[in-house]
Amino acid sequence: MSLDLRFAVSCSSNMNRSMEAHAMLQKKGFKVRSFGTGDKVKLPGPGPDKPNCYEFGTSYDFIYKDLLNKDKALYTQNGLLHMLDRNRRIKDGPERFQDCTDKFDIILTCEEKVYDQVLEFLECHIPEENNPVHIINIDIQDNHEEATIGAFMICELALLLSSSDDLDNDIDELLHEFENKCQRNILHCVQFY
């Protein structure tokens, strides 16, 4: 068992999907961090063309209060406040993946675009230590229900991966197994630090 695998979970804004998974993995005792890969933290606003945008680095608490002031009813009703409240109890604020220098064993992404961005970022570095990192993408729609389902899947995948003694050797099979079980297409590739 290699329970000391370092996990990273990333979506685009580090708000919903990655945080849901973060919460769940943390509860299960995994070493986990969560990130967003977008340029800005984007949250739904009063209209489709009027999203709320924040810089990475803004705290959840700040966003929470900001939204509370803007339209308490709306954001309570669409669950944003609840989500932010959960998030601020997990960590301070959204983090951008590209700004992080930590190293991971497994990076889980929640949509293909995020996966591309992670790869692009990692590809820019020429590796030094040759420590492998597996990047795995599971498509999760950006809403509360799907995020919860996705978090369960991510959690299951994490358990599966950490059950292996020799991850580099087994990962192909494990992913294949997982894919069959979940009936979702996943993307996987390996990069090096």
Added chain:
Amino acid sequence: MLSQVQELVVHRQPDLLDTFYEEVVAFQSDKNSDVRKWVVGFIEEACKKDGRMLPLLLPNVQLLLEDGTVSVVKRCVQATAPLHKCTLVWVTSAHTITSDMELAWIILTGIKSKVTAMIDHENDGVRTQVIKCMESMILVQSYSETTSVHRERENVPFCLDRVPLTLKLTRPRKLEDEAKQMVQKLVSFLGSIHISSVNLMTCMSSLVILARARPIFLPSVVQSLELLHANLPPTLSKSQVNSVRKHLKLQLINLLKHPSACDFHDNIITVLTDLGMSSSEINKAVPNREEIRRQAKKRERAKAAAVAKKEDGNEGSARKRARLSNSTLTSNKDIPEDHKNTIKSKNTSQDTPSTLASLTKIKTETIDSKKIEDEGGEDDEKEETAGTLLDMTTKWVLRRLTIDNVTELVMTSMLSLPPTMPGLFSAGYTPVSGAGTLQQKQQLSRLLASQLVAANVSPMGQLPPQTSVAPMAEGLTEEDIQRLGDSDDEGPFVSFLGSRPPNLSAPPPALPAPILAPIRHKIQAVKLSEVTPVLSEQQQRSLSICLVRNLLRSYHFNNLSQLDKKHRMHMIAKLLAFSSADEIRGVEDTMLQDPSKYCDLIELWIFCVHSATCDFSQLARITGRSHKKKVLTSKQEYDDMLVRVVRSIVPQCTEQTYRDLLSRLLLSCPAVPVTVVSALVECAVSDNNNSSALVCYSAPLLRDLALWRSNVATHTLALLCSLAMHSDDQVRKAILQEAEAILLIGGSQAESIMSAGRRQLLYLEQPEPPDAMFAEFLGRPTKLEEWDEATVKACLDLPLTILPLHEALVHDLALVYIKTVNEAKRGILRLLEGPVSLMGMDSPQLLALVRSTPKGSETLITRIIHILTEKAPPSEALVCQVRELYNRRVSDVRFLIPVLTGLSKKEIIAVLHKLIKLNPHVVKEVFNRLWGVALDSGTSPLSPVELLVALHLIEADKCDVKTVIKATGLCFQERSIYTAEVLAEVLQQLLDEPVIPTLFMRTVIMTLTHHPQLLSLIISVLLKLIEKKVWEQPKIWEGFVKCCERASPQCVAVLLQLPIQQLSDAFEASSMLKNTLATHIKSLTKHQKSSIGLDVLALVGALDETPDDQDRAAATTAPVREIPAPLQLA
């Protein structure tokens, strides 16, 4: 703890390193693999810190490389890259080469070759690390270029640039060649068909990194990626293909951005378009043309400067490049002619000779023209890089891509297509965009060309043989060389993708995975027979039982598909069939404990065992156990197995499962042995809890077995008939029901049941119950000395069930009845009702029996006739028979009773006197029949009136009056029948008789008593009697007087009509009459009195003034006294 030591020793107090490294390194034999891993890390750190540690610590690395734990090996490989660099740096930086350095270098070379060889390691992770390690080593062992992309942090990474040419240990040139060898190795690894997706991606990125850092590798890298795109390994799953294609796209974009790559833009863009990238996306990725040009100029300048700077003998990049292109060009020119004829194309993976031949034809047809064109065309090709073999072949193919050729190619390759579309193809296929355009043609020709080149059959010639055939002599192990040698031995058409020229010792570079190439990359060719130990028979068996058990456990998983389930079922059944009973006991128990769940399986199993028994099963032949098993799997084994199944299923059966399961099993199974039927009955009977229920359930099954399973029919029928004598009524009932069903169907089965029935009937002739009736399974374990009611009934049930269907048996019954004991006689009479009433009175056998009536069987016959006529009027035939019997043989009137209603009026009246002499109950019944009380339909030959009249008319000598009085009494009791009207009619008829019957007056009086409303009628009757001179019959006269008494005071009218003599007689008999009349007269008026005769008045005493009257009255009393005493009326 250990990392603290590391920190302290390595970084803070480097002087401590010397002292402590041995202690630390001693941990390398620690049991914990994490500790060993840490040791590797420590060595790495220590060597980075101080080069002098290298010769001391490198052997440890070498040792750890052999470690049994994969993770340690991985860590070692990972450490090899920095160590390699360190060593080179250390060696280079030293002014003089010490022996330590030499030692370190030798060890390092050893490690290097070991690591390189590990690219075939069995662990995927290790292979990944080896790729990365090779990547770093290549980077170190090659020259940097102006356009090299470096790591961000170290601006000037260490590379061959800094290695002095004068290095004693090894020549930089050698190192560079070695690096090229390794690149080739990576390239061919990329092309191997069994590469995993992780390694594929790792290898891709490594090659791209190399290409970006060392642009001299660009051509081969681009080419290999192109080939990869055309030939993705078949082992990848769909999502892996997606991932790999995505990765490939990313890598190609990276390459595209590289300034040196502009020569390859066309190729790369083609592949990218194929991968589904839109042109706008590509345009975004392609760097500005202007910029490229500018950079190219800059590069030119730099190159010129470099050339100027370096002397001719220098191993500068520019020169090397030139040399490379030269060598390719030269080699292209002297191509052996015969190689041109060995041709392969894209779809020839399963080539047939005919395809080959036709392809060869196409190619050779065009070969002359091609040659000429080539001569001319060659001059135009100015670019050195474009002069690679692949490009030339592409051009060659492009020129020949005419419609005719393409059509022929497609047609011929059609033959070798697989029947179904491979999954990989559909996954990776993107529709061809812009078919027929020049661009598409170019792309196509390039793909074809890459195949041709890969197969080494390009008309442009062979790839140049490697400049140094054994460059890594130190690196290559003997084994490798051996393997290379082996590959030479294969003929020209050996492989999967193409021929290999016999004289080419190194494998062709950029080979897209011919079948032989992977052998080098695989650890070893796995021969199943070598790696699998032969299991002993015992092991095989226990394993197969294990397998069965597991299959059984998962048998009811819901997520199994129907097909899957079917296969599993077959597997289990077959495996079970080939194991002995002892082995499968556990499994069997599981199945049989829940038979309804495993019903299908059990059925299949039975079939399998049977087919094994009969040696139908091919499996037996295949498994080779047939000879042994043939003896083992005897008929007996099948029988035993079926018996086991039955024995375990029966006790848990409900009616439902019995019907659904056991019947199904036994009726559908290939053969039913006799033992199974016995076991079935035995089981059903022996169960104490609900035995009768089980037997009842089994009855229909027994019937079916008897009817449909001819081999056990006799046995089953015997059992069935025995069970018909079971002590339990319920059981008998169930069994008899089935027996009846069989009888109704008829055939030989019915006959055997009949004979069994007769046999059982004959048991009753014996003085005591026979042994056959006493058995455990019949519920009578102990023998009885004499018949009792229960045994008689049990014995009779079957015969009596048969009787209605097989009427001739009734004669046997009569004979048995005569001979048997009283108990049985009673039984027969009691039980006869059902069957006889079913037979009906028209049954010829019954009529025959009635006619014959064996002596002693009269009671039986009477009973039968009674039963027959109970519910319906007797039929003509029956009446006839009975009458005949009565007239000719047995003059017992009782015979006639049942058929009374069928007799004529005359006959009845003739026997009436006999009938009324019988027991009052019988008489009552007789009357009932005659009245039609008990009959549903039919009319009685005697009406109630006629009956009563007939009774009155019975002559006194035939029957005494008392009996008749009793009989008439019965009539009077039936008031609903003998109503006032009926009685009036009766009286009327009797009056009309010439002689008044003796009992007439009694009847009159009774009538008056019962129906006072008939008084007036009675009066008229009395008056008529007077007319008939009633006083002449003393008994009637007596009754007459009594009647008058009863009828007073209305009787005065009658009295007054009497002649005076009779009147006085009447007064003599009854003074009450006199008083009545006197009262009446007194109430009359004078005028009325005048109409009455004086003598009457005198008699009554109405003339009381005259004493004569009294004398006269006294005188008249004397004759009256002489009248005999009146009849004693009841």
